[in-house]
Amino acid sequence: MNLFFHIGRYFMLLYRVFSKPQKLSIYIRQIIFEINNIGITSLPIIAIISVFMGGIITIQAAHAIDSPLVPLYAVGFTTRESIILEFSPTIVCLILAGKVGSNIASEIGAMRITEQIDALEIMGINSAGYLIFPKIAGAVFIFPFLIAISMFLGIFGGYLMGVSSGACTSYQYLFGIQAFFDPGKFYYSFTKVVVFAFIITSVSAYFGYNTSGGALEVGKSSTNAVVYSSILILLFSLILTNIFLNT
Amino acid sequence: MIEIKNINKTFGDRHVVKDVSFKFYPGKTNLMIGESGCGKTTIVKLMVGLHELDSGEILYDGQNFPKLSQIEKQDIRKKIGMLFQGGALFDSQTLEENVMFPLEMFTELSKEEKLERVNFCLEKVQLVGKNKLYPAELSGGMKKRAALARAIANNPKYLFCDEPNSGLDPKTSIVIDNLIKDLTEEFNITTVIITHDMNSVMEIGENIMFIHKGQNYWTGDKTQILKTTNKELFDFVFASEFMKQVLSASNK
Secondary structure (H helix, E strand, C coil): CCHHHHHHHHHHHHHHHHCCCCCCHHHHHHHHHHHHHHHHHHHHHHHHHHHHHHHHHHHHHHCCCCCCCCCHHHHHHHHHHHHHHHHHHHHHHHHHHHHEEEHHHHHHHHHHHHHHHHHHHHCCCHHHHHHHHHHHHHHHHHHHHHHHHHHHHHHHHHHHHHHHHHCCHHHHHHHHCCCCCHHHHHHHHHHHHHHHHHHHHHHHHHHHHCCCCHHHCCCCCCCCHHHHHHHHHHHHHHHHHHHHHHC | CCEEEEEEEECCCCEEEEEEEEEEECCCEEEEEEECCHHHHHHHHHCCCCCCCCEEEEEECCCEEHHCCCCHHHHHHCCCEEEECCCCCCCCCHHHHHHHHHHHHHCCCCHHHHHHHHHHHHHHHCCCCCCCCHHHHHHHHHHHHHHHHHHHHCCCCCEEEECCCCCHHHHHHHEEEEHHHHHHHHCCCEEEECCCCCHHHHHHCCCEEEEEEEEEEEEEEHHCCCCCCCCHHHHHHHEEEEEEHHHHHHHH
């Protein structure tokens, strides 16, 4: 019953979020602000994690391939597949759910308890639209770019680690990352990213927007935002993988 | 003018606002006084539509606010300014951006005109030159004044002030009270002030409603309040030793 209450309230909030913007120029300005706030500021953490994870995947792949019958270019191939199919779109989005999701929930939650949202409403502003729509639009726009950068850096990290550790040669790795390439997998990955961007921002905003009480409740909203965003990301990852790859 | 007629509100089994009626006049400082938790803020939140009314009418110049469509409500809200107890300034914006916000949302003024209006409002609340400060850099009194500047930025027809001088020293309280009174008279605003500060009542109370346990127990002005025979109001007004001394001095 509680679950249905939250689902209903979530969709009612979304209805308000996607109502006609009151002043488009201000919304556009806010979207640009959120692209920077949500996206660009996340770049350093994504870069660091991607390079390290690429290196780790490469070493693990090389370690797992102990049969002389398997060519060493499989190291590059495995790294590419892991990063494009799962690591960058799903794991990086889980990390972003922690960073961006908690930020959104606590920001909106703090605005709620300090009556800033009430102030917007009394001014005649659709507070849900003004506060949440730019975050969703900004994330849906910028996340695919962040993930593309993550993919590139992950594969690059794998190259650095693979070659420097002697797990494979430069030629073998570069050959591996180009072998049996199916561009359709990018379509699958980026569809996931767009869905996850929507989930992270809208679910986190939902928890922040419905905060009541004080600082303790803002903390709870922030935690709930990360927990539920992460669960939904994994659920939708499974659903989308079944739709796209289970043929 | 704003008129509330027989308004009621319950939260669960708690009847918080009981059949309250009152008229708030333009150009006057209309005060709603009463103990903490008596239902004053709930009445204001009902009046501005932050809570749903159970029954009764809230008339803004004859228009029954709760019965209006969402768009019609927004049109009325554009004419409302509100000063919240904590200021409710937007943390991420400078003072100038805070005051400019309603102008950006609802007017087609040029940047220069908006800036001129912002400076005019900041001058009214004696915050000239503080444009680029963030709310975190302001004192409690400055925050209240900044919030008042934002509330009047879009020339409101109705101004709501929720405990405008709570947490302020007596001197700053008087400054805020007089600011509100001056603005109310100068721009003929229908101002509704929630307070439990007797200094404010005696300073600016022109049209007063005393709320007790969610009900309207007494109405009058500041000259009548000291002569009240209403027991609940008497207990509220003369709760402090200072007010008791004022009473005994006036009786001598």
